[in-house]
Amino acid sequence: MMFDFFRNPRRLFTPGADYNRGEPGHTVVVGAVHSPTMAFYFRSRQAGFDHYLEVDSSLADAKASEPLLKALTPGCRVILVRDVPLSVLRVLANESRLFSSVVWFMDDDFPGAHSDHSLPKAYRKRLATWYRRASPLLAQLCDSVWVSTSHLAKKYNLPESAVLPPVEPVGTVSQPLMRCFYHGSSSHTQEWAFVREVVKLVQARNPNTWFELMGDHALYRQFRGIPRISILHPMPWPDYLAMTSSRTMDIGLSPLMDTPFNLARSHTKFLDITRQNAVGIYSERFSHAQEILHGGAGLVLPDDPVVWAEGVESLLTVQRSDMIRNAVQLQSLAFGEKHIRCRSI
Numbered sequence: 001m002m003f004d005f006f007r008n009p010r011r012l013f014t015p016g017a018d019y020n021r022g023e024p025g026h027t028v029v030v031g032a033v034h035s036p037t038m039a040f041y042f043r044s045r046q047a048g049f050d051h052y053l054e055v056d057s058s059l060a061d062a063k064a065s066e067p068l069l070k071a072l073t074p075g076c077r078v079i080l081v082r083d084v085p086l087s088v089l090r091v092l093a094n095e096s097r098l099f100s101s102v103v104w105f106m107d108d109d110f111p112g113a114h115s116d117h118s119l120p121k122a123y124r125k126r127l128a129t130w131y132r133r134a135s136p137l138l139a140q141l142c143d144s145v146w147v148s149t150s151h152l153a154k155k156y157n158l159p160e161s162a163v164l165p166p167v168e169p170v171g172t173v174s175q176p177l178m179r180c181f182y183h184g185s186s187s188h189t190q191e192w193a194f195v196r197e198v199v200k201l202v203q204a205r206n207p208n209t210w211f212e213l214m215g216d217h218a219l220y221r222q223f224r225g226i227p228r229i230s231i232l233h234p235m236p237w238p239d240y241l242a243m244t245s246s247r248t249m250d251i252g253l254s255p256l257m258d259t260p261f262n263l264a265r266s267h268t269k270f271l272d273i274t275r276q277n278a279v280g281i282y283s284e285r286f287s288h289a290q291e292i293l294h295g296g297a298g299l300v301l302p303d304d305p306v307v308w309a310e311g312v313e314s315l316l317t318v319q320r321s322d323m324i325r326n327a328v329q330l331q332s333l334a335f336g337e338k339h340i341r342c343r344s345i
Contacts (some may be wrong), residue, residue, distance in 0.1 A: 012111050013135040015142040019099050026051030028071045030088060031081025032058040037107050038081060040166035041148065048202045049287035050077070057084045065091050073100040077101040080142070082108070083130045089137040102141045105164065107148035111156070178230075178316055181212040182253040183272065185234070190257040192222065197305035200226050200251065202312050209316070212249075251280040251315050257303065258281035270298075279320045281311050 013198035027049040029042050033056040055068045068088065072078075072095050080089075080103065092102070113119060114128030143315055146164045147153050153163050180202070182195050192215075199211050203226050213219060214232045223229050235243070252273030256262050267287040273280040280298040293300040299311045 009193070012145065013106075013139040013142075015100075016142055017096070017102060017141055017143040019096075019101055019143055025073055025075030025077070025100060026053055027077045028053050028055060028068075029079045029081060030057050030068065030084055030092075031079075032053045032056065034058070035082075036169075037105075039169035039292045041105065041107065041164055042081065043078070044167035044169045053067065057081075057088050068092075069095070072098050074098050075100045078103070079146075080104045082106060083110070083127070083134070083262045086130075086133055086137065089134060089141065092141055093137060096141060096281050101143055102148050103144050104138050104142045105146040105148075105197065106152065107308075109152060109155070109209075145344055149245055168284075175208040177210045178250045179210050180251040180253065180312060181249055181276075181278070182255075183212075183214040183240075183269075186215075187261070190259065191255045192219070194255050194257065194303065194305060194308075195253060196223060196226075198255075198308045198312070199229070200224065200307060201309035203227050203229075205309075206316065208314060209312070219313045243274050246273060247276060249273075249276040251312055252276065252278045252319070253308070253312075254282045255285060255303070255308070256286050258285065270327070271331065274324075277324055279310060279315055280327070281315075291330060292327075295326050295330045296323055297330045298323060 002237060018249050029038070029049075029052065031038055031042075031054075038054065042049075042052075043054070055071050057068075065088070068091060072092075076098060077100050078092065080092075082105070085151070096102075107153060108127065109116070110127050110131040113124050113131070116124065143161070145156070145158070146162050148164060148166065149157060150160065150163055152158070153160060164167050182191075184191050184195070195213075202209055203211070210230070210241065211225065212230050214234060216233065220231050223231070223320045252269070254269040254273065259282075262285070265287060269286075270280060270288065270292065280292070282292055282298055282300050284293070284300055284302055286300070289300045292298045299315070301311050303306050
């Protein structure tokens with residue numbers, strides 16, 4: 001069988017395990033828990049499984065093995081989701097006496113990936129390499145295979161009962177998301193470090209906040225690991241103006257660290273925030289900070305990320321419409337009149 005597989009790697013392995021099914025125990029789903037596959041195919045239907053439990057296979061080997069071993073009890077059914085690491089498969093092989101069933105689930109064509117040159121080369125190689133190495137272990141461990149589509153079932157001669165279609169995931173946020181943002185540029189080096197601390201605190205304590213940031217892949221790496229963040233690529237000014245003029249956000253951040261360059265900055269961030277019908281949080285050295293503060297047109301806070309995080313949280317629970325109205329009024333009556341008078345001289 002091994003020789004046949006290497007001659008024809010597009011074939012699906014033949015499940016070779018034979019378990020004493022008996023009385024089923026709980027269901028252990030092993031895979032990358034923070035993935036769409038887990039959400040669409042398993043977490044969304046967890047009520048239909050016996051005592052559903054997830055184990056995150058994306059952790060480092062030592063960290064993955066400990067919770068996995070704790071989860072494995074006599075009579076449990078194990079479901080392997082996609083490309084489970086080989087180290088995890090080996091741990092499972094040593095514990096196979098405990099299982100009533102082991103299923104491999106695929107929602108991509110792993111056996112056929114190596115020959116599909118429409119896929120990016122690196123992605124094709126990753127799937128094909130994992131499948132080639134994992135197939136002997138999967139054949140030893142599994143007594144069945146599930147797939148996501150009828151096409152995969154037909155291609156690999158599986159019964160229609162092996163098809164597990166996606167189900168709309170259950171949302172984890174019970175309240176509407178509060179959309180916060182900071183659109184700094186590459187010149188805001190100190191501000192980005194400050195904002196990261198603020199965002200980290202807010203996201204750790206509030207499940208209903210989302211932060212939108214603007215930057216490149218380096219910024220993505222800087223904020224990686226903090227949940228509910230989206231990174232927009234920098235865009236031409238006409239596109240940015242069109243985007244911010246056509247939508248509504250909730251809270252905008254505008255920190256300004258104490259640097260010589262920042263002394264020359266104007267209040268354009270106030271205009272960007274107000275244009276999106278959001279309430280702003282501003283540095284004490286922000287241009288016109290006192291007018292914003294005394295006009296009730298936003299929050300003005302010292303350079304302390306803890307205070308800023310608390311400022312964001314305070315805005316989550318208050319009626320912000322008065323502050324937005326005050327900001328619009330300040331923009332049109334105070335800042336607008338000064339601009340018109342300047343142009344009239």
